[in-house]
Amino acid sequence: MRSSVTMAVIIWLIATSIRVLEVLSVNSGVDLEISRYLPILLEDLFYVFILVYYRFKIQSIESGNFVDLLWKVFATGLVTTVISLSIRLFYDSIADTMLAENEYLETFLKSVNVALISVFLISTLTVWKKLILYQKSKKLVAYWNVFEIALVASIFFNLTGLTLQEHLIFEILFAVMAIMAIILSANLKWVAYLNFKQKWKSVLIIVLITIYIFYFFTYLYVSPEEAITNFNAIDDLFIIVVFTFLLFYSIFSLLVILFNLPTSSVFEKKMEEAINFQRLSQSIQQGENEDQIFDVLLNSSMNAVYADAGWIEVNLDKDETKILSKHISRENINQVKEHIMTSKNRSVITNPMTSDSDSDRVLVGLKKSNYKSAFIVPLTIQNQVKGFMYLLNEVSDNFNKEMISIINTFAGQASVSVENFRLMGEALLNERYKEELNIAKSVQRALLPKVLDHNSSFSIHAFTEAAAEVGGDYYDTFQLSEHRFAIVVGDVSGKGTSAAFHMSQMKGIFQSLVQLDLSAEEFLTYANTALSKCLERTSFITLTYFIIDTESKTLEFSRAGHCPTLFYNKKKQLAEYYVDKGLGLGIIRNSTYKNFIEVNKMTFAKDDILVLYTDGISEASNAVHDEFGYDRMKSLLQQNAHYDPKMIQKVFISKLYEFCGGKDLDDDYTMLVIKFN
């Protein structure tokens, strides 16, 4: 950039010196044998370097800053004009002196002027280029490039010595390039982006620029003594084309700006609407609430339709209504609503999106109130009408199609934003719930025993798998004495974290009571009393409590509402459910519970089997809603009674999975298998 200025100045100096020398040679009669083309060529190179310089200079300016660009042009023109005027002033002041006749001075100063004017022309040309190419299309860019090449080529046309007035070819070339310039001048899209103030500023600046252009033109081509219409010989194609181009573009811009003034407010309004729309669609941040969206909605809508007053009413849960109003009081709201209800002048605009009449918009003309027209828009969230926005105006028939359209867009976007906000909230809740379930699962897992107490008289194996929504299955063992063991299997009602917590309460109760070596009846009575204090209103626990005495080979047990135990009798080779009475824990929360306890005693022999389980297994269902069922379990045990407990369990569970066909678990699967040795 700098180098081009330096080059330009150097070249100009050389050119000027040559011109001065030319005068010298004419005056002194000496032929210096300087080609007459040389100074012209140098001046052309001067133009080229100035073109290069401005190309880089203007490139760095942001293209959106139109008024700034125009100011720069104006400033350059001003400087040029000032210098030019001061030269003229200088001449006026020295008129009638010898200095005024000095040809060398005259040549020098003329050269200065021409240089400055061409700087102004080229800088303005570059700015005009930026304005034209503000919205580029491939075609436009190509077209401009052709024009620019032609312009640069035309710089050197003055070497031919032809003039506009006398030579046809000059006229033709000029006409062609002038037409190209005019066509290019139709690219004035940047005007639309000015706001009202900027438009006026631009008008002012362009008028001044036009004045400069005229002034410089007359300076170059109009002799002061002769009439304005008689031009000097125009020998520079480049300069005249640039003049023409600049002039046309200035005039076109001026006209377009002036004609756009009345409609500029509409454009600005559209821009504002677009911005408001973006505000509405931004998702609500954490910690904010839906009210903000409604606020933006009401404000944007009122601005868009020049409403004098308006309000939004939203139905919250529990029959509450929230009202957000602007420029109207509550009492007035009720009054206006009444008027709206009674007004006969109403048109209903159906919502093209749905056939639901709830979401129709209503346009009402009012007579009796101070508001003459009203527009009512329903606000739908998740396909339900949750509220209404009322927009009022003191002028009748205020709401036109455009306004209605934009309001619909706003309302729609507001709905989407609110829905998103709510969905986000739900998603967060879901995440939290999943976390809770994971905690419940790990609690449950931690509470189930890793080691099952037993002795050499029986082997025991347990299996449990928790459902995704933890189900509250429980089992435990305890060695009461050398030959006696307490074994318990149970199921807490419900799912999730509350089931897991109740399960841990049950474990606590078991671990405490079992140390007292109670009978089955006593255990259940105490357990029921303890649980009555800690269970929720609708919760209960089913349990079966066993005491195995391996010395006397007896079982004592009681079934508190739990699934009936499955027994296998080796001698009879039969599996059967033990049928007895019982009631779950926590259902009768007073001392009458013990009336519902039935205790059973049994003996067992070698290879007899006990299968304890929870209803997750017996009620496991497949795709067609069949249950695994008691009968299936019974026959499975009978068929596999020869195996050890672990194997029996494996067979059961694999058959169970096969039955369910890969469906997800609804409830925990738990089973204990005890085989007597």
Add this chain to the structure above:
Amino acid sequence: MIEIKKETENNYLNILVNGEADASSSIHLDKAIKEAMEEGHQRILIDCTNLNYISSAGLGVFMSYIEEISEKSIDFILFGLSEKVLKVFGILGLDQLLTIKENKEAAIASFREV
């Protein structure tokens, strides 16, 4: 999914429970029974003919009203239970605390004399 319908007839309230009473839907069952209690009905029938499934949540709902039914001497009778659902009540032992009849006629016939 559950569907609850209430029919007031002569001198009793008949609540039809259709569908499945599981963890999510038992809230509606709870609400219906609660309202019936608050309205002061002395004779409440629960029609379980179209009740396909009841989970521990559903059972818990019935269980939670046992005391109130007894205190207020309400005739609270379930009828039309399928074999499967009846078995569930039986295993838990709720059949010892709630009146369960086979059908509507049997239920009405068992109303206490006022």
